[in-house]
Amino acid sequence: MKNLKISFLLTMSLSLFLLISCTSDNEPINEAIDPITDPTTTIELPIVITKTSFTDPLTANPKLGGTITSDGGSPITASGIVWNTTANPTIANSKTNDNTNVGSFVSTMTGLSPKTTYYVRAYATNSKGTSYGSQKTITTADTNTDNTPALMTANIDNVQYDIMRPYLYAVIGDDVKVENNGAEPGAPRYLWIQGDTTDNLDTLIEINLHIPNKQWAPGTYNLYERQDLSTVAESQGDLLLNTDDSATITSGTITVTEFNLTTKRIKGTFSFTYSKFGKDGEFKVTNGTFNYALDSPYFD
Template structure:
């Protein structure tokens, strides 16, 4: 009996030591509390106003996470059906938006491959208001004069029948309304007296009457002399039958990137530039796709005739237009008459091509007689070219 008591006592003492040892065990500093189910949501989500077709989002980390997912779409879209972007920076620039639409944005933290926070948002950016009585001009370009680097040459496309425009400029980042304003009665202008050592932003607007003006378009940046130019690709923009499309990307851009390419269907060297208003789903109703092909002999700045697709392979450039309508996934487009294309930059060093275009067309959706003519105006493009173009 005494042996039993002694053994029982020893057992109780050892058990006491064991439990006491567990209670004072230090916490492993390498343990991640997120592994036990927590992932703090980000805070202070803010969206900028439209800058052409771009919106900038910023937020604060919820904890120590370094990865986030942004989802966005037309205002009122259902979470899970929008476009998603992953980022390792609490600031992200969303491009290729249509400033005629209002967009909503959400963000969530990604704490691990399987653990994320709740969504924060939405924050909404309202559509840019366009004056229907005075359309915005388009295709604004600005470059320092090659001979006098304190002069800047500007070029743009009229939005309607206006014959007067205002140009506003200032040191990069200036607030609209605080810059210097000069006027022009042509769609070109030269601004003089620009400091060579500073970079500048330029805007332009139409003056339809003494009291009626369009909105400002821009900014277009002109870098300081001796610095690397600030490149803000616009890809392709156009107004098709009165509806503006901005930031159009190639139809297969998720697989082939955003570069202008050589056309594989042509026997000679032909540069192919493509813009699609919804390249993720080009069969949607009212989707627009524009293809421009430029023959090698005309790969230089200048204004050329733009013909209907495949009508004259020996000419400077050809265009075809595809429009998806509610009754026909791919409506037939007939180019009504030749248009024009202006190449404002063909740079073999930076491998970029920029320019403007316009043309008219007829629409035949197979259910009614062809209608039209309709106009494509304010066309512009700004693309990097693939290396094979120069081989």
């Protein structure tokens, strides 16, 4: 009888142990799912667009910005603009950090050197990484020349260009050149004013103006297609397009509003019509302006 009781107790104990073990093994585990590590959540880089133009581009602290159109599924942790003197700047270069929200923002560039071209673009960062907008360029003012660098503007076939400067201006640094400087006495000298939309030869549009010394004074003068700079003492010019079209100036005027040998500045306006070889119609350049330093050794 005693042995039966012991056997019964052992059987009951074993059954209870197995019941507790099964209950523990099958109990659901309630753990919160981290959305960052959730395999069903896909995080992408943010999408950011660089603004089309600078605010106050000729000041010591120009402004540029961008628009974040998507955070990529993760909060924005930093955004602003980056810049450098070489192309495709990154957050490893000079940068601002002004914004953590989706939408538009504006940032101010600081610590810039005079008469230097900078490459600038907007950026935005989330947990996935950093993305960038398109690249813009800006050339800072020449602090040695009235704090104003060479600047030409023009509306070319209804497209406005607000920052045109001599080709490779940031490298060479000359506002103007005097042509025929070594010619015999009495031969015309020409002041050469050049404006390029960019330093990229594949995409630039270029305007060249050649003003004879007899017109180095306030006044309005006819502007002709460039032909002869050795004997014809008239203002001449040419237009280089970023297409295969050959442009020829058909009529135009140039107005010198200031020619000052004390401040060494020349300022004025211009406009002209032109033709394209093999194409019908009349094409126009309007609202042209120029403001350049007379920094040629000829004026020393």
